[in-house]
Amino acid sequence: MLWLDLGNTRLKYWLTDDIGQIVTHDAKQHLQAPAELLMGLTDRFERFAPDFIGISSVLGNELNAKVSETLSRLNIPFEFVHVDAAHPLMKSQYNDEQLGCDRWLQMLGAVDKKKRQCVIGCGTAVTIDLIDHAEHLGGYIFPSIYLQRESLFSGTKQITISNGTFDSVGQGMTTQDAVHRGILLSIVGAINEISHRHPNFEVIMTGGDAAIISQHVNRPVRLRDDLLLNGLARYFDHSK
Ligand SMILES: Nc1ncnc2c1ncn2[C@@H]1O[C@H](COP(=O)(O)OP(=O)(O)OP(=O)(O)O)[C@@H](O)[C@H]1O
Ligand SMILES: CC(C)(CO)[C@@H](O)C(=O)NCCC(=O)O
Ligand SMILES: [K+]
Known part of the structure; x- marks a missing residue:
């Protein structure tokens, strides 16, 4: 099977074998x-010869149509995931016409009907979602640390582009530190507040920035890099 994740910044793919083990995977910036980008990958995908392609996309109908057109040339069956608020593995109270497919799949990949869970995705946006015994209660969306920094650079005169690191939430004494520490604190503080409000929820984090952010969270965090892929596998397992 070939699995595609079309995110706002990057396209990721995984090739898995009959028993679900990852044979190869990669992530590439697609620059909208x-x-x-897929066109350039079709030779590679053809060589993989998967019998099916399962797709998560948050790119919207117009770009999805272009992606479909490109994939049609491969003569391999493919299907986009559609969010299902009444899925047998997890019910959701969220507006299912709006809920991002990546968010939903990350939750589907993590959900455990015996637990209360807080699933945090750290990609282009940071998403925080609460699940109570396989019922999605809703969540929050934040700009990532990098998007927040860009908005400060572009919206102010005296804060200019700099390449600081996001490594502390202590107060800064320079513009660069104040910017990086303030931004990191905005996300860490939100996670700590939400986990304080929901003390019995297991905190699970995934995505490229999960490691940076989780270091400052004052609760045990379970880091998982396989949630979206696991969600895709669960989704297509149930739909067949
Ligand atoms: N090789 C890489 N290229 C880009 N980002 C990377 C890379 N390695 C780690 N990252 C980090 O991952 C973060 C993005 O996380 P993730 O891969 O989960 O989302 P994304 O692919 O950027 O977003 P989306 O899934 O919305 O496209 C970036 O902010 C960056 O810090
Ligand atoms: C929040 C993001 C950008 C995270 O990748 C994506 O899931 C998305 O575009 N969601 C749509 C809005 C929503 O989930 O309510
Ligand atoms: K938008």
């Missing part, structure tokens, strides 16, 4: 041209 995922269909063109």
Whole structure:
């Protein structure tokens, strides 16, 4: 099977074998041209010869149509995931026409009907979602640390582009430190507040920035890098 995750910044793919083990995977920046990027990958995908392609996309109908057009040339059956608020593995109270497919799949990949869970995705946006015994209660969306920094750079005169690191939440004494520490604190503080409000929820984090952020969270955090892929596998297992 071939699995695609079309995110806002990157396209990720995984090739898995019959028993679900990852044979190969990669992530590439698509610069808002995922269909063109896929075009360049079709030779590789053809060589993989998967019998099915399962797709998560948060790119919207227009770009998805272009992606479909590109994938059609492969003659391999493919299908986009559609969020299902009444899925047998997890019910959701969220507006299912709006809920991002990546968010939903990450939850589907993590959900355990015996637990209360807080699933945090740290990609282009940071998402925090609460699940109570396989019922999604809703959540929050934040700009990532990098998007927050860009908005300060572009919205102010005296804060100029700099390459600091996000490594502390202590108060800063320079602009660079104040910016990086303030941004990191905005996300860490929110996570700590939400986990304080929901003390019995297991905190699970995934995504490229999970390691940076989780270091400052004052609760035990379970880091998982396989949630979206696991969600895709669970989704297509149930739909067949
Ligand atoms: N090789 C890499 N390229 C880009 N980002 C990376 C890379 N390695 C780690 N990251 C980190 O991962 C973060 C992005 O996380 P993730 O991969 O979960 O989302 P994304 O692919 O950028 O977002 P989306 O899934 O919305 O496209 C970036 O902010 C960056 O810090
Ligand atoms: C929040 C993001 C950007 C996270 O990748 C994505 O899941 C998305 O575009 N969601 C749509 C809005 C929503 O989930 O309510
Ligand atoms: K938008």
